[in-house]
Structure formats: C-alpha cells, structure tokens
Amino acid sequence: xxxxxxxxxxxxxxxxxxxxxxxxxxxxxxxxxxxxxxxxxxxxxxxxxxxxxxxxxxxxxxxxxxxxxxxxxxxxxxxxxxxxxxxxxxxxxxxxxxxxxxxxxxxxxxxxxxxxxxxxxxxxxxxxxxxxxxxxxxxxxxxxxxxxxxxxxxxxxxxxxxxxxxxxxxxxxxxxxxxxxxxxxxxxxxxxxxxxxxxxxxxxxxxxxxxxxxxxxxxxxxx
Numbered sequence: 001x002x003x004x005x006x007x008x009x010x011x012x013x014x015x016x017x018x019x020x021x022x023x024x025x026x027x028x029x030x031x032x033x034x035x036x037x038x039x040x041x042x043x044x045x046x047x048x049x050x051x052x053x054x055x056x057x058x059x060x061x062x063x064x065x066x067x068x069x070x071x072x073x074x075x076x077x078x079x080x081x082x083x084x085x086x087x088x089x090x091x092x093x094x095x096x097x098x099x100x101x102x103x104x105x106x107x108x109x110x111x112x113x114x115x116x117x118x119x120x121x122x123x124x125x126x127x128x129x130x131x132x133x134x135x136x137x138x139x140x141x142x143x144x145x146x147x148x149x150x151x152x153x154x155x156x157x158x159x160x161x162x163x164x165x166x167x168x169x170x171x172x173x174x175x176x177x178x179x180x181x182x183x184x185x186x187x188x189x190x191x192x193x194x195x196x197x198x199x200x201x202x203x204x205x206x207x208x209x210x211x212x213x214x215x216x217x218x219x220x221x222x223x
Contacts, residue, residue, distance in 0.1 A: 001025060001026070002047040003044075004048045007055065008030060008052045014032075018030060026113075032056070034062075043130075045128075047124045049075065052080050054082070061094055064096055070129075070134040071136075074127070075097050076095060076097050077097060077100060079100050079102060080101060097120070100112060128160070130163060131206060133163075144206070149202050155198060161179060162219045166221070167219070172189065172216045172217075175192055207222060
C-alpha cells in the first residue's frame with residue numbers, strides 16, 4: 001500500500017482527505033505540526049508528501065526546502081489556501097512538484113496525485129534513514145541534517161548494511177562477512193572498529209548508531 005504523509009493542522013480537512021484517499025488504496029498519516037512530520041520522515045520515507053503552507057509551528061514552504069535537501073526525488077504537493085502567483089512560484093522554486101489551492105475537489109486531488117505518481121513512481125524504497133541521517137540508494141549519497149557527507153566505499157557499505165537492518169543488532173562477524181569477505185578482502189577485527197570510528201566522526205557522532213557491547217552494532221531511531 002502506498003503511504004502518504006499529510007502535513008495539515010485542520011482536523012476536518014485532514015480527516016476528509018484521509019478517508020477519501022483510503023478508499024483508493026492509499027494509507028494517509030496526518031501530522032498536525034512540522035515537527036511531527038520531520039520526526040516521521042527521519043524514520044521512514046513515504047510515497048508522497050502533501051503539505052499545507054501555514055502551520056502552527058512554522059512555514060510549510062521551509063519544510064519543503066528541508067525535505068528536498070534530503071529526499072531529492074520524493075514527490076511533494078502543496079495543499080494550501082495561499083494561491084497568489086508569488087506563493088505558487090515560491091512553492092515550486094523551493095521544491096514542490098504540484099500546487100493545489102483550497103478549497104479543492106477530492107476527485108481532482110486524487111487525479112493529480114495519480115498523475116504525479118505516474119511521473120515519479122514510488123521512490124520510498126530508494127531512501128533509508130535514521131534520525132538525522134538519510135541515505136539515497138539510487139545516487140549513493142549520504143546526508144546528515146541536509147549536509148552531504150563524503151564516505152569511503154567501505155564506510156558507505158557499512159552504513160548501508162546497518163540502515164537496511166535498522167532496529168536489529170548486526171554482529172561484528174556478520175559485517176565482516178557481508179562487506180569484507182564477500183569482496184575477497186580478509187581483514188582482522190580491528191579494521192571494522194576503525195571503520196565504525198571514522199563513520200561516527202563523519203556523521204557527527206550520531207546517537208542512533210549504537211554499540212552493542214561484545215556483539216556488534218545497531219541503528220535505532222531516537223524516541
């Protein structure tokens with residue numbers, strides 16, 4: 001099922017949109033604040049973002065800029081009362097793929113979502129994330145709080161493997177087997193320790209990269 005994140009503080013509107021799109025196979029998660037939406041994005045990338053402009057804790061346009069810095073190809077659509085040409089232009093310039101002004105017909109919204117996803121496809125599987133860390137599998141890029149991080153091939157492979165198994169403890173032995181041994185590089189255990197140390201330094205000592213003493217490592221979203 002395709003998942004939509006809807007950033008909207010009006011309960012009546014968000015309920016109507018959620019119930020309607022649910023009938024057509026979309027699962028809609030509603031976030032009444034920008035902070036809630038950011039927290040959710042750090043854990044899982046959806047198929048599509050619907051964003052209101054005027055939010056109680058900030059500007060939806062700034063949220064779109066932040067999303068675009070980390071998830072380059074995630075489809076974003078504005079649903080907002082702000083219909084002046086300068087707002088529409090700003091919305092597109094800052095990364096939106098479509099712009100719908102309120103009030104809108106639900107049938108039309110459905111068609112525009114379908115049309116947008118035909119162009120973009122479902123890119124949710126392209127991105128892996130944990131807290132402020134985001135990895136773009138297609139472009140092989142890593143970001144930390146919108147800052148692009150330059151990793152060595154081995155550092156990237158370690159991070160990628162840990163993110164793919166987020167929430168699970170990966171043993172040191174498994175990492176050595178999957179990343180070094182599979183490439184024909186037989187190394188001692190200290191090589192992994194050094195790689196993890198450098199990875200942590202480049203990612204600014206992320207709390208979500210945890211050491212499980214005497215076992216291995218685990219990527220885990222902060223609560």
